[in-house]
Amino acid sequence: MLTYVIRRLIGAVAMLVVVSMVTFAIFFVVPQLAGATPEAFASRYVGRAATPETVQLIAERLGFNDPVVVQYARFAKGIVVGAEYDYGTGVEHCPVPCLGYSFLNQQPVWPDLLDRMPVTFSLALGAAIIWLIAGVSTGVVSALRRGSFFDRLAMGTALAGVSLPIFFTGMVTLVVFSYGLNLTAPGGSWTDFGENPGEWAYNLILPWITLAFLFAATYARLTRAGMLETMGEDYIRTARAKGLREREVVVKHGLRAALTPILTLFGLDFGLLIGGAVLTESTYSLPGLGKYAIDAIANNDLPKVMGVTLLTACFVVLASLIVDLLYAVVDPRVRLS
Amino acid sequence: MSFLELKDLRVHFPTDDGLVRSVDGLSFSLERGKTLGIVGESGSGKSVTSLGILGLHKGGPAKISGEIWLDGEELVSATPEHVRQLRGKKMAMIFQDPLSAMHPFYTVGAQIIEAYRVHHDVSKSVARKHAINMLGRVGIPEPSRRVDDYPHHFSGGMRQRAMIAMALSCDPELLIADEPTTALDVTVQAQILDLMRDLQSEFDSALIIITHDLGVVAELADDILVMYGGKCIEYGNAEDIFYRPEHPYTWGLLGSMPRLDREASERLLPIKGSPPSLINVPSGCSFHPRCPYAERTEGKSVSQVPELTETDGGHLVRCHLPRAERRSLWENDVKPMMETT
Ligand SMILES: Nc1ncnc2c1ncn2[C@@H]1O[C@H](COP(=O)(O)OP(=O)(O)O)[C@@H](O)[C@H]1O
Ligand code: SF4
Ligand SMILES: [Mg+2]
Numbered sequence: 001m002l003t004y005v006i007r008r009l010i011g012a013v014a015m016l017v018v019v020s021m022v023t024f025a026i027f028f029v030v031p032q033l034a035g036a037t038p039e040a041f042a043s044r045y046v047g048r049a050a051t052p053e054t055v056q057l058i059a060e061r062l063g064f065n066d067p068v069v070v071q072y073a074r075f076a077k078g079i080v081v082g083a084e085y086d087y088g089t090g091v092e093h094c095p096v097p098c099l100g101y102s103f104l105n106q107q108p109v110w111p112d113l114l115d116r117m118p119v120t121f122s123l124a125l126g127a128a129i130i131w132l133i134a135g136v137s138t139g140v141v142s143a144l145r146r147g148s149f150f151d152r153l154a155m156g157t158a159l160a161g162v163s164l165p166i167f168f169t170g171m172v173t174l175v176v177f178s179y180g181l182n183l184t185a186p187g188g189s190w191t192d193f194g195e196n197p198g199e200w201a202y203n204l205i206l207p208w209i210t211l212a213f214l215f216a217a218t219y220a221r222l223t224r225a226g227m228l229e230t231m232g233e234d235y236i237r238t239a240r241a242k243g244l245r246e247r248e249v250v251v252k253h254g255l256r257a258a259l260t261p262i263l264t265l266f267g268l269d270f271g272l273l274i275g276g277a278v279l280t281e282s283t284y285s286l287p288g289l290g291k292y293a294i295d296a297i298a299n300n301d302l303p304k305v306m307g308v309t310l311l312t313a314c315f316v317v318l319a320s321l322i323v324d325l326l327y328a329v330v331d332p333r334v335r336l337s
Numbered sequence: 338m339s340f341l342e343l344k345d346l347r348v349h350f351p352t353d354d355g356l357v358r359s360v361d362g363l364s365f366s367l368e369r370g371k372t373l374g375i376v377g378e379s380g381s382g383k384s385v386t387s388l389g390i391l392g393l394h395k396g397g398p399a400k401i402s403g404e405i406w407l408d409g410e411e412l413v414s415a416t417p418e419h420v421r422q423l424r425g426k427k428m429a430m431i432f433q434d435p436l437s438a439m440h441p442f443y444t445v446g447a448q449i450i451e452a453y454r455v456h457h458d459v460s461k462s463v464a465r466k467h468a469i470n471m472l473g474r475v476g477i478p479e480p481s482r483r484v485d486d487y488p489h490h491f492s493g494g495m496r497q498r499a500m501i502a503m504a505l506s507c508d509p510e511l512l513i514a515d516e517p518t519t520a521l522d523v524t525v526q527a528q529i530l531d532l533m534r535d536l537q538s539e540f541d542s543a544l545i546i547i548t549h550d551l552g553v554v555a556e557l558a559d560d561i562l563v564m565y566g567g568k569c570i571e572y573g574n575a576e577d578i579f580y581r582p583e584h585p586y587t588w589g590l591l592g593s594m595p596r597l598d599r600e601a602s603e604r605l606l607p608i609k610g611s612p613p614s615l616i617n618v619p620s621g622c623s624f625h626p627r628c629p630y631a632e633r634t635e636g637k638s639v640s641q642v643p644e645l646t647e648t649d650g651g652h653l654v655r656c657h658l659p660r661a662e663r664r665s666l667w668e669n670d671v672k673p674m675m676e677t678t
Binding site: 233234235237238239240241242243244245246253256257330331332333 | 421425426434438440
């Protein structure tokens with residue numbers, strides 16, 4: 001078990017290194033291959049009125065003329081030990097983990113990300129709880145009553161859930177829960193949890209439901225398929241033959257086995273989501289990582305886009321690491337290999 | 338009334354292709370301390386019968402009629418909840434493939450503990466001691482260590498022993514073993530059969546052993562019921578079935594029995610053809626398309642369903658051939674052929 005954990009940890013670190021290389025390559029090497037000059041990068045850090053000489057100088061100072069490997073090493077070093085940047089207006093220190101400076105306002109990217117994280121995390125956490133409970137229980141009931149009216153209704157709704165775009169379900173939930181039932185704020189506001197938990201939740205209900213609906217649909221279908229399979233297994237018959245109550249048969253024996261693939265998917269979905277729920281955040285103008293990324297893309301602010309990308313990748317790698325470790329706890333057969 | 342009595346049990350499954358008559362009018366009785374072997378090719382309705390006795394068709398698609406009397410209680414008309422309470426405690430079952438029949442995510446001990454605690458209001462540690470004790474009794478070495486192993490850590494034979502320990506954990510009065518050795522290799526088979534014999538005399542329960550191989554029940558069963566197409570076609574004590582069989586299908590089963598002095602591939606008198614459809618059951622005697630003697634009954638084999646009739650004290654046969662003809666066929670035709678080849 002311990003070697004398994006260590007192996008997975010090493011794998012995760014290696015994965016992160018590769019991810020940082022690929023991200024770096026996409027955002028800094030590919031544009032250069034496509035014809036962007038070091039000056040083009042440098043010119044984004046200085047005002048429009050800058051003379052070509054100034055741009056040249058900044059490009060030199062920020063190291064855009066160096067070989068790609070050197071640039072990557074500097075970038076990676078920035079993340080691990082911090083970096084010094086020189087824009088010509090004096091040297092600035094960029095603390096660990098240094099993801100570079102915004103093209104636009106010359107602010108370091110990392111503190112921005114730190115600011116945005118609680119928003120996205122709150123959104124993802126609440127939605128995840130809702131979709132897990134709703135999706136899994138719907139899936140279980142659907143599987144147990146296959147072909148019933150409930151099953152058909154649930155699977156029809158689930159199909160709608162996976163195929164309808166967020167802005168559409170967002171509109172519908174807005175009308176129903178906010179204007180209709182008056183349960184929640186119409187969106188667009190954000191209150192810190194520490195400040196006022198009630199208001200925090202009140203403001204988030206709508207985005208939670210919208211986001212959860214999308215995922216619950218997938219989870220309901222996956223749970224239903226898994227339950228149909230496991231409830232036909234021999235060990236279910238054994239459980240019944242022991243005289244267990246049907247409820248225990250379903251939950252302890254059926255659902256227990258069906259949950260493993262759901263756990264994997266959940267880890268990856270959640271990891272991806274806390275890196276930014278782009279559509280939901282922009283639909284409700286929540287100041288989270290997804291919204292941040294969208295704005296950065298609109299402004300062509302590469303360091304920000306890269307920062308969010310890298311952070312998301314970290315979350316996904318971390319999530320899959322946790323899933324792998326949990327898997328070994330959940331499925332004893334995994335511990336063998 | 339006997340400890341277990343089935344009266345005209347029918348289990349039918351409505352399907353898109355038609356009604357599947359898996360069990361079609363089965364009756365037998367069994368006393369405590371006795372062993373019944375139910376023998377028949379695969380698809381003859383043996384498993385459906387045993388699941389029916391345990392009440393595991395309740396709430397499913399099956400249509401069940403007839404009566405199942407267990408210790409004076411009728412189970413077909415009993416509530417599912419009542420039968421659930423008997424399941425595992427009064428009657429228990431051992432399945433064919435112990436690997437798929439045990440839950441891969443729980444330790445062997447946890448599964449036995451669970452089986453015990455459904456019916457006994459005891460603490461986990463008491464149940465655990467009981468589980469270790471049971472594992473020891475079925476011959477698992479170092480039971481206090483193996484109790485925490487998962488099923489996949491066990492060998493096939495050990496797993497079946499654990500399954501038996503689980504089934505016996507609540508000291509059931511009726512134990513049904515559905516092909517308990519089919520998934521095991523030959524040497525292990527013999528060990529498991531020995532174990533079951535020992536345990537049965539120890540627990541004094543009624544035992545039903547289900548198998549497609551007459552060899553399995555040869556030394557274990559007091560009585561043998563031969564099943565074909567959901568019906569009993571011959572019933573008698575072990576000597577009747579092995580030394581004085583009167584049904585052509587039983588002759589076929591005896592002829593196709595794997596024997597130690599022969600390779601499994603050179604079977605003596607393989608039964609031609611395949612088991613009957615349970616949806617469009619052949620007319621008359623459902624064995625007639627495969628029976629070498631069907632022409633000897635003046636067409637009755639094709640047109641009339643034969644009754645199960647007594648040929649001797651407690652020996653029942655379902656065949657249109659006159660008794661004298663059956664006996665002479667066995668003595669003069671079939672038996673000599675088996676002995677010479
Ligand atoms: N749930 C079911 N629905 C439809 N047919 C079934 C069902 N269970 C069993 N059967 C049919 O009943 C027949 C007898 O099955 P079974 O009792 O398992 O045979 P065996 O004697 O090999 O144990 C088979 O033809 C099988 O297809
Ligand atoms: S009734 Fe006819 S077909 Fe059936 S076993 Fe007897 S002889 Fe054969
Ligand atoms: Mg069977």
